[in-house]
Amino acid sequence: xxxxxxxxxxxxxxxxxxxxxxxxxxxxxxxxxxxxxxxxxxxxxxxxxxxxxxxxxxxxxxxxxxxxxxxxxxxxxxxxxxxxxxxxxxxxxxxxxxxxxxxxxxxxxxx
Amino acid sequence: xxxxxxxxxxxxxxxxxxxxxxxxxxxxxxxxxxxxxxxxxxxxxxxxxxxxxxxxxxxxxxxxxxxxxxxxxxxxxxxxxxxxxxxxxxxxxxxxxxxxxxxxxxxxxxxxxx
Numbered sequence: 436x437x438x439x440x441x442x443x444x445x446x447x448x449x450x451x452x453x454x455x456x457x458x459x460x461x462x463x464x465x466x467x468x469x470x471x472x473x474x475x476x477x478x479x480x481x482x483x484x485x486x487x488x489x490x491x492x493x494x495x496x497x498x499x500x501x502x503x504x505x506x507x508x509x510x511x512x513x514x515x516x517x518x519x520x521x522x523x524x525x526x527x528x529x530x531x532x533x534x535x536x537x538x539x540x541x542x543x544x545x546x
Numbered sequence: 547x548x549x550x551x552x553x554x555x556x557x558x559x560x561x562x563x564x565x566x567x568x569x570x571x572x573x574x575x576x577x578x579x580x581x582x583x584x585x586x587x588x589x590x591x592x593x594x595x596x597x598x599x600x601x602x603x604x605x606x607x608x609x610x611x612x613x614x615x616x617x618x619x620x621x622x623x624x625x626x627x628x629x630x631x632x633x634x635x636x637x638x639x640x641x642x643x644x645x646x647x648x649x650x651x652x653x654x655x656x657x658x659x660x
Contacts, residue, residue, distance in 0.1 A: 465645050477550070477636060477651035485646065523589065527645060533579060533602050534649065536589035 439537035447543040454511045456540040458524030472521045516546045550652035558658045564625040567655045569637035577643025578620040583634040632659045
């Protein structure tokens with residue numbers, strides 16, 4: 436399988452805490468994207484980081500990319516109950532190759 | 547702009563039947579991709595269409611097929627349904643499906659095969 440892996444599979448934290456999710460992928464990439472999915476609904480794009488970038492911020496989100504380790508992390512700071520969702524990384528190789536999604540991390544933020 | 551729409555939202559079929567799912571992309575988007583999501587296998591890529599042509603295909607049997615119309619709307623068909631085809635089927639659209647584009651997902655069609 437070409438799928439990546441997210442770690443941890445599930446994460447439960449208190450509101451206001453930070454949440455960190457990790458993703459590993461298998462082949463060289465052009466970019467890596469993170470998506471959020473609320474309870475069996477469609478995915479929503481959060482952030483994209485290109486292979487020549489090491490860190491990117493968007494609001495309360497911080498993404499890092501380490502191409503030498505084929506890994507990425509997503510940090511959500513000051514989490515809120517509304518952040519409760521599943522988070523997926525998706526890697527994109529060269530050319531018009533499809534996104535390869537990881538299996539996701541289920542985040543629960545308890546108010 | 548209206549988002550990606552998928553119909554129907556829920557579907558119950560029996561083994562051996564066939565099913566057709568529909569996806570209307572965001573206006574102006576010409577690339578439509580389909581994914582199957584199950585608890586065991588996660589999100590698996592089915593195929594991608596661009597300008598009525600299949601551009602990429604995932605590792606699924608020939609029972610899974612699709613097409614795209616001139617208005618970019620897409621359909622996928624699953625023939626001879628099996629229990630294991632029960633899943634959430636998601637479609638996503640993007641402007642051209644080229645590298646680095648955001649994919650916009652529809653709410654999905656939940657298929658249950660009995």
